[in-house]
Amino acid sequence: MGTFTLGSLRSVPVGGRPDLVSPEVAAALEALGLGEEVGVVEIDPELSDTAATQAAYDLPEDALANCVIVSGRREGEQRIAACLVLATTRADVNNTVKRRLDVRKASFLAREDAVTLTGMEFGAITPIGLPAGWPVFVDRAVLDAPLIVIGSGLRRTKLLLAGSSLTSIPGVEIIDGLGQPIAP
Template sequence: MTSFVLGGLDGTAAGERPDLLAAPVLDALTALGLLEAVGVVPIDPAISDTAATQEAYGLEAASLVNCVLVGGARGGDQRVAACLVPADRRADVNGFVRRRLDVRKASFLPREQAVESSGMEFGGITAFGLPAGWPVLVAAAAVAQPLVVVGSGVRRSKLLVPGGLLARIPGAEVADGVAP
């Protein structure tokens, strides 16, 4: 049985608490067969933001992995990527990500667009369950962590994921350059 304990977070297998997952996240974890390999833990939505979660649960910044959505256009075609980046690093939006998307300028998606296109709550967006075809650029440092905290698609919970499973997300591309 997998243990889902990290800092002050003590979770249970995601399959036991589907009520704590956004619909696209539940669908993705089910399709990937990860409902027992990924944990979920309820939290107060008021402390869903990274810094508040880190402080409240005594977590190391490297174990908190943010999912940021970045977009740009090329020839009228909107291109979007998700970036999974540990909280102690920054996504290289204007370098690595821009080149990977093959756009002249890349920037974070506006809040409304991020929520609408992901089908998830702002502050809970995660790479599990994003639209097909979006690249998921995963910082190698995140994959190297034994267990990481990521969004669950809603602000009222977090996922506890073995770092290596991030490489199994559809469209995942693990690279050092995502967040040097």
């Protein structure tokens, strides 16, 4: 089932090519039994950023989703969450995420920390295979997408999957309005 075609991308099931995703992603997909339902496709790593991927592979802009790692502190304790929103929006870090984490101020986790804690390459972080206990905030619009393109943990590949399959990921919280329109 993980064979999808979107734009000029044609995926193969991750279960048959676990070498194309980070070890954390491969282990998580195997544990969830999703290895055959999620597709993976090789791309030029220089084109891994969302806008470049969309242009190079002729993808509809509402089929790409971005995962960002956000943190804040409460009583000396660091609280971390992943946020997944469509690429046409930005995660509402200053309001929605801050309230969900119950912190005074939320901000993007430093690049080095995000890479170290997730075990994934920067620009390829995905909500699949994150450390246990991290909440994963997903905008409802991502779930409603019939097919989305997200990171794979490696900049040289992307995952293709039905938005609805994200509900299988531990810690997922569906949030209406998490993704806010990008101001012109």
